[in-house]
Amino acid sequence: MALRPEQAKALIAKVMGTRDQEMTCDECVADIAEFVEVQLTGKPLGDALQAVHEHLERCHDCTDEYHVLRQALAVLAEEEGR
Amino acid sequence: MEDVVQQALMHILDHLEQFQGRSRFTTWAMAITVRLAMSALRRTRWQDVSLESMTAPSEGAPAWDRDDTTSPAQHAEQHAMVETLNRLIDEALTEKQWMALTAELGGMPVEEIARRMDSNVNAVYKLLHDARQRLKHGLETVGYTAEDVRSAFA
Numbered sequence: 202m203a204l205r206p207e208q209a210k211a212l213i214a215k216v217m218g219t220r221d222q223e224m225t226c227d228e229c230v231a232d233i234a235e236f237v238e239v240q241l242t243g244k245p246l247g248d249a250l251q252a253v254h255e256h257l258e259r260c261h262d263c264t265d266e267y268h269v270l271r272q273a274l275a276v277l278a279e280e281e282g283r
Numbered sequence: 284m285e286d287v288v289q290q291a292l293m294h295i296l297d298h299l300e301q302f303q304g305r306s307r308f309t310t311w312a313m314a315i316t317v318r319l320a321m322s323a324l325r326r327t328r329w330q331d332v333s334l335e336s337m338t339a340p341s342e343g344a345p346a347w348d349r350d351d352t353t354s355p356a357q358h359a360e361q362h363a364m365v366e367t368l369n370r371l372i373d374e375a376l377t378e379k380q381w382m383a384l385t386a387e388l389g390g391m392p393v394e395e396i397a398r399r400m401d402s403n404v405n406a407v408y409k410l411l412h413d414a415r416q417r418l419k420h421g422l423e424t425v426g427y428t429a430e431d432v433r434s435a436f437a
């Protein structure tokens with residue numbers, strides 16, 4: 202079992218950034234709404250939401266959903282502002 | 284699209300007690316809808332891709348060519364780290380962890396990996412987390428730090 206060079210490069214950085222306790226995707230989903238709203242206000246994240254940020258750094262599925270949600274909220278805010 | 288909307292409405296109604304008021308209700312509801320919609324898109328996008336095709340082993344040792352931006356010393360360091368990583372993968376990971384890891388590195392969504400393994404997203408995430416922890420422990424045991432990795436692959 203040997204990784205291709207590009208796989209190895211992607212994995213090794215991810216491995217060294219691994220924490221003992223990491224949020225799961227379900228836990229991230231439970232907090233993502235609050236996370237996006239706090240982000241949009243520009244206020245600092247608390248410890249609980251910092252865990253969401255760290256999860257997004259290593260989970261591309263949840264990151265995709267975060268971007269779509271954030272975009273949808275931006276469109277909604279624009280509509281409400283009209 | 285209509286199926287997703289209906290599914291989202293049902294899910295929101297079934298899980299109303301989970302809304303804790305830490306965000307606006309509409310944001311919470313939209314997050315659920317986005318998740319279900321993305322899940323449906325991923326299923327369609329990956330429906331014809333097998334786990335085996337994502338985890339097919341390389342034949343022999345993959346070439347590790349130096350690019351012009353990397354010094355010979357840096358390249359040697361990278362090569363040594365990757366050799367160690369490959370050895371640790373053989374020694375420390377289960378077959379299931381190897382399959383999940385390479386599939387994820389290839390871009391397969393965790394949900395799709397879980398579907399093919401007859402498992403669930405959280406269980407696969409924990410499998411991957413355990414794999415990364417084992418590899419991290421192995422790299423640290425031979426003396427590599429996060430800073431070593433950052434500087435080798437900068």
